[in-house]
Amino acid sequence: LLSGDVADHLAGRRFTDVGRRGKFLLLPLDDGATLVINPMLAGRIRYGQPLPRHRARDALVLRLADGRELRYHDAKDMGKVYLTDDLTQVPSFTSQGPEATDPDLTLEVFGQRLGRHRGEIKGVLTNQTFVAGIGNAYADEICWHAGLYPFRRRPSLTDDEVARLHSALRTVLAEAIETLRARVGDAIDVEVRDFLAVHGKAGQPCPRCGRPISEVKRARRATNFCRRCQPGLMIGRRG
Incomplete structure (x- = not known):
């Protein structure tokens, strides 16, 4: 997990992809780091035009260059957000079993x-x-x-x-x-x-x-x- 101010690290960076592993949402950045969101029971991701104000339980709001925003809202405060250049350091990430939808899960x-x-x-x-x-x-x-x-x-x-x-x-x-x-x-x-x-x-x-x-x-x-x-x-x- 990266040290320092998260906002400073994300400023000016570009998301290069969107991925998923189990319940983890993976947002790789152009500098090799990855923003990882584990929404747990009640987390929600919103991508679209900015809302007029922050809502209670908004955990993360990213303003994007195209004028839209990426907002993570967690009604139960159970989810986790990580910024890392090493996914093995994200708790529970490497211990996951195969994907439930994997065709090889015969x-x-x-x-x-x-x-x-x-x-x-x-x-x-x-x-x-x-x-x-x-x-x-x-x-x-x-x-x-x-x-x-x-x-x-x-x-x-x-x-x-x-x-x-x-x-x-x-x-x-x-x-x-x-x-x-x-x-x-x-x-x-x-x-x-x-x-x-x-x-x-x-x-x-x-x-x-x-x-x-x-x-x-x-x-x-x-x-x-x-x-x-x-x-x-x-x-x-x-x-």
């Missing part, structure tokens, strides 16, 4: 990696060392699509259930990417989630069976699921 590879974890299914899915890029919302969607209780312990899964989980991961992410590309356009700060099946839909009918969707809140995040389509019993957390 069922065999998925099963092997899954076998290294013993926690709850949802917790494993959101563990970035397992696979990179799955967050709270899409973990809920994947579990629902697979018909699996999110608090099931990984060792209890059968081979068929592992295959269903892998298939659900592929399907949910592919459909979400297609939907977001069609609907979001250049408004990258807009959160579009009305197409999701269960996440954020507590009390609404399950799209599959019609039963009201349940919600459990733990560790600053909500888990949504259908108790009929995803049967299971929460027996408390274990190590």
Whole structure:
């Protein structure tokens, strides 16, 4: 991580590309450094015409030569912004697993990696060392699509259930990417989630069976699921 004043370092520099690794947004600069943003649960990036004022929870605002601005807003103050010439120094960056959308993440590879974890299914899915890029919302969607209780312990899964989980991961992410590309356009700060099946839909009918969707809140995040389509019993957390 580079020392000194970040504003001084960025002034006059040019972004040469835009990339992503897992949940990290990568903005390489023309001097070899990289601006890295990890938005965590609630971070949003806005690119467009300048807003008239800074908003509460605006963590970073960059005025660009074309008159536009790049603004990072974090409603929960959980995200991180780094300026570095060595990505290995960014916490948790090098420990990430393969991309969740990587074609090489076959069922065999998925099963092997899954076998290294013993926690709850949802917790494993959101563990970035397992696979990179799955967050709270899409973990809920994947579990629902697979018909699996999110608090099931990984060792209890059968081979068929592992295959269903892998298939659900592929399907949910592919459909979400297609939907977001069609609907979001250049408004990258807009959160579009009305197409999701269960996440954020507590009390609404399950799209599959019609039963009201349940919600459990733990560790600053909500888990949504259908108790009929995803049967299971929460027996408390274990190590």
